[in-house]
Amino acid sequence: MTGDGAASGRRRGRLRAARLSPGDVIRLGGTGLRTRPLRVFLSALGIAIGVAAMIAVVGISGSGRAEVDRRLDSLGTNLLRVAPGDSLNGTKAKLPEEAVSMIRRIPPVRQVAATGATDAHIYRNERIAIGRTGSIQVLAADADLLPAIGGHIGRGRWLDSATEDYPAVVLGATAANRLDVYTPGTRVWLGGRWFSLVGVLDPAPLAPEIDGAALVGRPAARTYLRFDGHPSTVYVRAEDSQVTRVRAVLPATASPAKPGEVRVSRPSDALAAREATESALTGLLLGLGGVSLLVGGVGVGNTMVISVLERRPEIGLRRALGATRGQIRTQFVAESLLLSLIGGLGGTVLGTAITAGYALSRDWPTVVPVWASAAGIGCTLGIGMIAGLYPAVRASRLSPTEALSGT
Structure with a gap:
């Protein structure tokens, strides 16, 4: 056997450990x-x-x-309010009618809803003197207002697609006490015509201004109360970690043409803590x-x-x-x-x-x-x-x- 053949044989005969x-x-x-x-x-x-x-x-x-x-969510730490400020000539500014839809496009925004002020007044009946309004403000409200402000219905029902187009009204807790009207189905004199009471709200600690208001659906407010469609307050719920950033872009989003005429509430101190x-x-x-x-x-x-x-x-x-x-x-x-x-x-x-x-x-x-x-x-x-x-x-x-x- 040649040297190469012997070396090859030794290599072939060498033991190798089995692989595990x-x-x-x-x-x-x-x-x-x-x-x-x-x-x-x-x-x-x-x-x-x-x-x-x-x-x-x-x-x-x-x-x-x-x-x-x-x-903290029940305390509204992530709730921001958008409202019109003063215009350059000193008069009250107005938010665009599209403010809600534009704010809704901000990705971190969870919920957004608005109310709009009207010139109408509400009375228990048509025989009450015109000046005795009880400081009750009549507001045009979006159908998804309650989730945005953390509100709840105490009696009756909230405005929905079946009632927001018709002369129906929901009273805040304080407004119901002032009118002494609590039973759904009762008629109240609102804006010179009869409206039917469909619900009464529980107190809303996150939006106390709603307690003293009468709420009408936006379509009904346009039809019966000559509502101009401009929101007076927009309630915005944002992700907790993004509240500060959302607040920074709200003025330009709500009113791109006049962001300086928009007021936005500051985030709650509890959120920063x-x-x-x-x-x-x-x-x-x-x-x-x-x-x-x-x-x-x-x-x-x-x-x-x-x-x-x-x-x-x-x-x-x-x-x-x-x-x-x-x-x-x-x-x-x-x-x-x-x-x-x-x-x-x-x-x-x-x-x-x-x-x-x-x-x-x-x-x-x-x-x-x-x-x-x-x-x-x-x-x-x-x-x-x-x-x-x-x-x-x-x-x-x-x-x-x-x-x-x-x-």
């Missing part, structure tokens, strides 16, 4: 965990407690924040979560180091049977990842259960951000890999004779 498939790696890692169930349970429990603490803190604070948002609180709370939550995960990672690393020391004979036997250093490293890293995954999943379930129980006990909405669960499991796997890498490298460096000798 992903299934083999998972089985190897699982075998190492199953042989020490109590230690694995305690280590996984430490990880689970850390992840559960992070998710519970994030979830409970998120649920509390949702409750605060709900209450909430944004500052959320920023500080987010930093606190990230700090607590990081400490919890670090504690869990230390537990994983400690478990894997002890596992390497206890399993030196096993490592030596596997090396003697042909396992490579890379396979030994892969085995111990897989064990570390499986241990971290078990703890991360258990902690996610436990943290979600704690959040739900606490939120239900306080009658809060249950909020567990998806990012918190994903971050908990992802960070746990990352920390588990880092914590298991040193023991895995240490195990792979053991020679077969050194490992079998137990020294």
Whole structure:
């Protein structure tokens, strides 16, 4: 045999270590965990407690924040009012008839509705003296006004497509008291003709001016009260995080030709306070979560180091049977990842259960951000890999004779 043929034969006869498939790696890692169930349970429990603490803190604070948002929404922190200011010649300016439709095009705007002032007056009957108006203002109202101002019907019904075209009126709570009229179906003298009362509103704390007003549908106001179509107040609900930006563009949007003649209310101070609180709370939550995960990672690393020391004979036997250093490293890293995954999943379930129980006990909405669960499991796997890498490298460096000798 020539020299080239002998070398080729030696290459063909050289033994190669078998490659481990992903299934083999998972089985190897699982075998190492199953042989020490109590230690694995305690280590996984430490990880689970850390992840559960992070998710519970994030979830409970998120649920509390949702409750605060709900209450602040009822206080109108994201409610802006657009009204005409004074024109350059000192007279009262007017908003364009298209102001509502133009404001509705702003992306962060959730709801928009308007009322328009009329010159009409309302009386209990036609025999009341003209001057005794009771300071009740008659307003043309959009059909979607109530959701925008957070109003509610106390009796009867609100104006809708079936009533806004006809002589029908809804009274605010104060206006109903002044007229001493509360029963839907009662006729009132409005604008020189009879209108039918269809509803009475509960007090509207976000828009107290509505309490002392009589509300008529915009189509009916045009037909019976000579309403000119110009809104006198536009109520705008925007996304909480975008209220300041929406306020900045409202004048030019409501009246592109004369933005200087538009007045916009300033955002509530409660909204700014909430944004500052959320920023500080987010930093606190990230700090607590990081400490919890670090504690869990230390537990994983400690478990894997002890596992390497206890399993030196096993490592030596596997090396003697042909396992490579890379396979030994892969085995111990897989064990570390499986241990971290078990703890991360258990902690996610436990943290979600704690959040739900606490939120239900306080009658809060249950909020567990998806990012918190994903971050908990992802960070746990990352920390588990880092914590298991040193023991895995240490195990792979053991020679077969050194490992079998137990020294």
